Amino acid sequence: MDLSRLGTPTGPMIRVHGGFANRMYRLDTDQGSFAVKELNLVDRRWPYRAGDVFRFERAAFAAGIPMPEPISAGPHALVHRWVDGEKLPEAPVPPAYAFEIGEILARLHALDVAWPHGSAEDPPPRDWPELAERATATGQPWAAELASQVGTFLAIADFVDTCERPGPVVLTHKDIQPWNLLVRRGRPVVLDWELSGMLDLAGELGSTALSLAKGPGFDDIRPAIFRAVLDGYVAGGGALPPPGPSWFVFMVGGWLGHTRWNILRCLAGVEAGTGPDLALSHASVRDGVRGLPELFGRLPELEALVR
Known part of the structure; x- marks a missing residue:
């Protein structure tokens, strides 16, 4: 460089x-x-x-x-x-911070920027039985957990493949998650824009609001924080899409693909010259194997947050 x-x-x-x-x-x-x-x-x-x-x-x-x-x-x-700021703690954010994130999304979606690419997504992966077999054969530390969840991962792939996305589609950041945000004088700073592109609005709002409204896992979800993101979006001039499972399909599908990608890096068994360290890939796989089935099982409960 x-x-x-x-x-x-x-x-x-x-x-x-x-x-x-x-x-x-x-x-x-x-x-x-x-x-x-x-x-x-x-x-x-x-x-x-x-x-x-x-x-x-x-x-x-x-x-x-x-x-x-x-x-x-x-x-x-x-x-x-470079921007100095504090990392977000692994906990629900303050209501004012969540509200401002909603406003930021509304302002972002209102920008008039040409984007020559569509919003097509790759089909969800379905090779989970083969991946579980390879993980077992190579002695991966999470192999047994993956093997026990193969049926769930195939059901998740079916959900991602068949869930209707009502639109509208917007040009957006696509990855406003706690690890891509800083706190500076109590206010947000949005990092890591390289995934930007076209996305169904419900998927962007659901993924962002849920990630800011919860702590580790899914046992501490604060509905008031979730709604604060949506209230900020409306206050910023945005209109909310209709409720439904489409609010969470992007988050589920993205995590599914991310987990598979890290599984393949772990199965290779070598420290790649770029991308995450091998230890971080193993941690990402463990998080996905444990967290995705729980997220999938709670979809009816999560849908209630947007009604």
Whole structure:
């Protein structure tokens, strides 16, 4: 990566651990501090639209969306100006924070930015029996849990494949989750825009509101926090889509694909040069194998949050 345009370094580039898909570094120069994200090009789950995402980010930044300033985007790396802030704790966010996230989404969806790509998704994976067999044969630490949930994972794939999505479809961030948010002076900062694209509105709202309204697992879901996101969306000029399971199908399908992707990295058994560390992939698999069946079983309860 040629980072010379960012100025003269005042120290070595420092790895910032914890990314679920790519690798992040902090670079301090005489022109400021920058977040340099090295893109995983080895086993991406979909093509990365660097130029289109950069245009969308620039439009969002110009519109005052609280986010790091996008500096450059190329085929191998993304650069943003570094923003200091606190990570969100693994707990329901304060109501005012949830409300502001809803407002941010409404403002984001109102931007007039051309997007030359559709919203097509890959079919949900159905090779869970084969993956469980390979996990058992290679002695993966989560193999028994995966094998016991094969039927549930196939049922989840059926749900993702058949659930109707009533629309509208919007251009949006697609991944406003606690790990992609900071707290700065009590207010949100939205990070990690590389998944941006077209998405059914219900899926965006359901995924965002649920992730902000709960702590670890699904035993502590705060309906008032969930509704605060939706109230903020309406206050920001947005209109809510009709209630139904489509509010949660994007979250379920995304987690399903993410779990499979990490399973394949674990089955390879080697530390890849890009993307998450192998230990993080194992942790992601364990979370998916345990959490997805619980999420799927609670869908009727979750649907009540939007009625």
